[in-house]
Amino acid sequence: MKRDQISGSFWLILGIAICIGSVKLHLGTFSKPRTGFMPFLAGASMGLLGLILVVSSIIEGKNEEIKENKIWVKVNIKNILFTLLALICYGMFFNLLGFILATFLFFLLLFKLTEPRKWVMPLILSGVVTILSYLLFAVWLKCQFPIGIFKLGWR
Amino acid sequence: MPDFLHNFILGSHTAFSTMNVLYCFIGVFIGTLIGVLPGIGPTGTISLLLPITYGMSPVSAIIMLAGIYYGAQYGGSTTSILVNIPGEASSVVTCIDGYQMARQGRAGPALGIAAFSSFFAGTFGLIILMFVAEPLAGIAIKFGPPEYFSLLVLAIIISTYLCHGSMIKALIMITAGVSLSQVGLDTITGQTRFTLGIMHLEDGVGLIPVVMGLFGVAEVFMNLEESQEVKVFKAKIKGLLPNLKDWKESIGAMVRGTFLGFFLGILPGGGAIVASFLSYGVEKKFSKHPETFGKGAIAGVAGPESANNSASSGAFIPLFTLGIPANSVMALLLGALMIHGLKPGPFLIKEHPEIFWGTIMSMYLGNVILIFLNLPLISIWVKLLKVPYRVLFPLILFFCIIGSYSINNNIFDVFIMLIFGIIGYLFRKHEYEPAPLVLALILGPMIENSLRQSLLISGGNFLIFFEKPISCFGIVIAILILVSPIFLRKYRTSISKLAE
Numbered sequence: 001m002k003r004d005q006i007s008g009s010f011w012l013i014l015g016i017a018i019c020i021g022s023v024k025l026h027l028g029t030f031s032k033p034r035t036g037f038m039p040f041l042a043g044a045s046m047g048l049l050g051l052i053l054v055v056s057s058i059i060e061g062k063n064e065e066i067k068e069n070k071i072w073v074k075v076n077i078k079n080i081l082f083t084l085l086a087l088i089c090y091g092m093f094f095n096l097l098g099f100i101l102a103t104f105l106f107f108l109l110l111f112k113l114t115e116p117r118k119w120v121m122p123l124i125l126s127g128v129v130t131i132l133s134y135l136l137f138a139v140w141l142k143c144q145f146p147i148g149i150f151k152l153g154w155r
Numbered sequence: 156m157p158d159f160l161h162n163f164i165l166g167s168h169t170a171f172s173t174m175n176v177l178y179c180f181i182g183v184f185i186g187t188l189i190g191v192l193p194g195i196g197p198t199g200t201i202s203l204l205l206p207i208t209y210g211m212s213p214v215s216a217i218i219m220l221a222g223i224y225y226g227a228q229y230g231g232s233t234t235s236i237l238v239n240i241p242g243e244a245s246s247v248v249t250c251i252d253g254y255q256m257a258r259q260g261r262a263g264p265a266l267g268i269a270a271f272s273s274f275f276a277g278t279f280g281l282i283i284l285m286f287v288a289e290p291l292a293g294i295a296i297k298f299g300p301p302e303y304f305s306l307l308v309l310a311i312i313i314s315t316y317l318c319h320g321s322m323i324k325a326l327i328m329i330t331a332g333v334s335l336s337q338v339g340l341d342t343i344t345g346q347t348r349f350t351l352g353i354m355h356l357e358d359g360v361g362l363i364p365v366v367m368g369l370f371g372v373a374e375v376f377m378n379l380e381e382s383q384e385v386k387v388f389k390a391k392i393k394g395l396l397p398n399l400k401d402w403k404e405s406i407g408a409m410v411r412g413t414f415l416g417f418f419l420g421i422l423p424g425g426g427a428i429v430a431s432f433l434s435y436g437v438e439k440k441f442s443k444h445p446e447t448f449g450k451g452a453i454a455g456v457a458g459p460e461s462a463n464n465s466a467s468s469g470a471f472i473p474l475f476t477l478g479i480p481a482n483s484v485m486a487l488l489l490g491a492l493m494i495h496g497l498k499p500g501p502f503l504i505k506e507h508p509e510i511f512w513g514t515i516m517s518m519y520l521g522n523v524i525l526i527f528l529n530l531p532l533i534s535i536w537v538k539l540l541k542v543p544y545r546v547l548f549p550l551i552l553f554f555c556i557i558g559s560y561s562i563n564n565n566i567f568d569v570f571i572m573l574i575f576g577i578i579g580y581l582f583r584k585h586e587y588e589p590a591p592l593v594l595a596l597i598l599g600p601m602i603e604n605s606l607r608q609s610l611l612i613s614g615g616n617f618l619i620f621f622e623k624p625i626s627c628f629g630i631v632i633a634i635l636i637l638v639s640p641i642f643l644r645k646y647r648t649s650i651s652k653l654a655e
Contacts, residue, residue, distance in 0.1 A: 007585045011327050018334055018349075025348055030615030035346045038603040039337040046330035053323050079379040084577070087372075087552065091569045094560075107549055114545035125546070133553065143206075143561045 002061055008053030015047025082113050098148020099138065104130040159285075166512025170520055175218050178211070179517045182219035183524050186226020190246075191234055191536045192547070197227040198593070199370045201487045202363040203558035205494070213495035214510050218517040220491055224484050225277060225467045225518065228427060229525045232269040232460055233536055236262060245427035245463040248435045252448065252455030259451050267395040268405050268453055269460045270529045276413040276461035277522040280468030283417055285515055288504060292476040295501035300612065301619050303477075304605035305629030307598050310479055312633040314591045322640050324587050332592040335360050336599025343607065355567045362490060364559040364568045365596060366483070368575025369582070369589040371555040375548050376580040395530050397453070405457035408438050412461030419462075420469020420481065427463040427470075427482075434462035468518070475503060475511055479598075483590055486597040 019040055028034030090106045097105070107129050111122035137143040138153065147153045169175060189200045201220050208216035231246035236253035249269065256265035298306075315325035338349045339359030350356040397405065415437065416430040438458040439448045448455050470481040478500035480486035492499045497507060504511045529536075559572040579589055613619035621627045 003585055007324075007587070011331075015330070021349060025346065030610055030617075032615075033607045033610055035341040035344050035348060038599075038606065039334060039348060042330050042333040042337065042599075046327060046334060049323055049327045049330060053321075053327070056323070075380045080376050080580075083375070083379060083548075083552070084573075087556075087573055087576075090556065091566055091573065094566050094569070103553070106553070110549035110552070111545070129550070129553075133557070137557055137561070142210075143557070144564045 002057050004057035005054050008050045008057060011050030012047050012054065013050075015043045015045070015050055018043025018046065079113065083110065086110055086113075095146045096148060098150060098152050099145035100130060100134055100152040101148060101150060103133060162508055162512045163516075165508055166514075166516035169214055169509045169513030170218065170516035175215055175513065175517060176520065178215045178219040179222050179521050180524055182222020183226035183229075183521045183528065186223040186228075187230035187525065187528050187536065188539070189223070190227035190230020190232075191539055196370060197224050198366055198483045198487065199374075199555070200227075201484060201491075202366040203371075203554050205363060205487065205491055206558065206561045208491060209494065213492065213497055213507075214513045216491055216495060217488060217510060217514050220488055221471075221514055221518065222521050224488075225464065225521060226525060226528075228277075228464050228467050229270065229273050229529050230536065231463075232273070232456075233266065233529070233533065236265045236269065236456070237537060245431050245466075246460075247428075248431045248459040249456055251435070252450075252452050255449070255451035256453065256456065261451065263395045264397040264401050264453065265456055266533055267530065268397045268401060268457050270395075270526060271397070272405065272409050272412065272457045272460040273464040273529075274522050274526050275409050276416060276465040277468060277525075278519065279413050280417050280420075280465035281515055281518050281522075283465075284468050284471060288472055288475055288511065291472065292501045292504045295477050298477070298501070298625070299623070300605040300608035301623055301626040302629070303479075304602065304609055305620055305626040305633070306477065306479055307602045307605065309629040309633045310473075310481070311591065311595055311598060311602075312636050314482075314594050320586050320588070325591050328582075328587055328589065328591040329595040332595025333599040333602065335365070335592070336596045337603070342600065342604065355565065360596070361559070361562060361568055361571060362487070362593075362596060363562055364572040365575050366487070366593055367555040367559050368572040368577075369579035369593065371551060372572060372576025373579025373583060373589070375551055376576065377583055378544060378548065395533070401453050404453050407441065408434075408454040408458035409461045411437055411441070412458040413465045416462030416465035417469040420466030421472045427466040430462040430466035431459035434458040471514075474499060476501060478503070479601075480594070483593045483597075486594060489597065 022036035022040035025036030026034040027036045086109045094102045107126035138145050232249045235246040235249035236257050239250050239254040253265045311329050412434040419430040438454045439445050473479045473481045474485045480489045489499050559568040620630050
């Protein structure tokens with residue numbers, strides 16, 4: 001299946017889902033449009049455009065042999081998944097560990113990703129960036145951050 | 156005239172106060188910085204800094220945020236010329252001849268003419284802005300819901316036309332943006348929509364987490380795919396001042412670029428990117444030696460650089476006169492104005508002249524600061540390019556997290572950002588551009604309100620959009636833009652058949 005057909009089908013299904021949701025919200029009439037009116041228009045257009053994308057991709061595929069780009073070849077997926085994992089962990093443990101500890105561990109993880117064999121440089125960099133960002137955001141700009149179970153930081 | 160003088164003095168008084176000069180400096184400094192660094196653009200930076208402006212006065216906030224916007228246009232050309240990587244999308248064209256000039260040992264004059272063109276266009280763009288904005292706002296006061304609806308629709312349709320690649324995909328992005336804008340409370344009936352029972356979604360999906368995810372996080376993911384380091388052009392940069400021959404070849408391009416850029420900038424949905432591309436095309440047509448284009452023609456740097464800078468001045472017109480943002484950066488400025496309790500639209504210039512005139516005057520000052528920041532300090536900006544991406548990307552991600560978190564001090568927004576980061580990455584993989592989605596997300600509620608109000612007024616008669624001239628004009632142009640690709644394709648097929 002070509003990628004335009006995949007993405008087009010996704011928009012078609014999402015568009016239909018939005019339309020069903022909008023009908024449940026009450027569409028109203030043209031002279032008195034209600035809550036579901038606008039999302040229905042948007043969902044219907046989305047579904048229709050998704051269908052056009054699928055159909056046009058099928059027609060173009062028949063007429064000429066399109067060289068399908070291999071979008072996932074040569075992708076360093078390990079780096080992306082590792083970064084994603086670091087971001088999810090940061091979000092999950094942010095309140096529990098507090099800003100300082102969570103930020104330090106987040107930077108350490110990401111700096112280690114690119115320099116797996118070294119420890120000293122990532123440790124120093126993470127420490128410096130964490131302290132500087134705390135001073136910038138929490139102390140100077142007065143952002144409210146959690147102090148976590150270890151009560152790190154001050155107000 | 157006395158009115159104009161009064162406003163001019165009021166604007167100068169506001170812009171030249173110590174604090175506002177400082178904020179203007181901070182804005183253009185950050186703008187140049189992010190313009191130089193590929194990977195983070197003005198949209199991401201402004202959304203990151205938006206929460207910081209809560210404590211400032213509205214005029215200081217707008218002065219700083221606007222500085223980031225036009226500052227980035229200056230900085231973007233540096234990387235185009237020296238590294239062949241555009242710092243900003245609007246500097247893509249500058250790569251073509253700018254980088255060739257650098258390879259021929261003329262990096263200095265290329266950087267010099269880019270900065271002077273930006274200054275020239277930025278300043279002249281402002282002069283036109285001063286004279287045009289107020290009369291236009293006077294006309295806009297008479298606009299009703301049908302006029303607003305048609306102009307808003309025109310704005311988002313033009314934005315799809317300017318996207319690279321498939322127009323259908325750009326239109327899908329718009330429907331996705333409008334659908335996303337429907338999440339939360341219906342402002343007319345108070346009923347909740349598509350919140351999935353999540354309380355945090357009752358206020359809608361936050362613009363900043365969405366922008367941070369689509370532009371910041373997704374960009375990082377794309378760059379992480381290939382872990383290559385940037386190679387900076389190693390030749391020494393000397394002689395930044397262009398010689399007399401360079402000036403002769405550039406001055407016409409600068410003037411044409413300024414006017415072209417300004418009028419394209421005004422168009423809702425238009426902007427710096429298309430202005431720079433068009434200007435390059437125009438210069439190639441006007442040139443006595445079109446064969447030199449692509450091989451280091453200085454007019455190929457001067458024209459597009461003027462066009463993208465004056466387009467950024469022009470883009471302020473629909474924002475200040477109609478309250479309609481011309482691009483995603485202007486949409487964030489609209490958000491900033493609303494956060495500070497101001498209602499952008501035709502009454503803004505009348506009711507808060509200090510905001511409009513203060514911003515304009517600060518832009519003159521900003522352009523002067525930018526010339527000093529960009530010419531003598533060029534070697535420092537170049538050094539920035541040597542910061543390895545492995546150090547840069549955790550910082551970009553961290554700024555995105557803090558930007559999203561600090562709006563409501565809520566980790567939920569960080570997860571929204573993360574989800575949109577993944578979505579944005581998949582969009583890029585499947586060649587969808589996120590900019591129309593952001594514009595539609597912001598304009599969605601305005602489109603809905605103006606459509607529902609128009610239908611209420613007309614008793615459900617859609618002809619209301621064709622009864623008033625401006626509304627009719629907007630809708631007709633939007634339809635023409637929508638159907639034009641079909642005719643263009645037919646025209647091309649018949650031409651190629653004839654050729655065969």
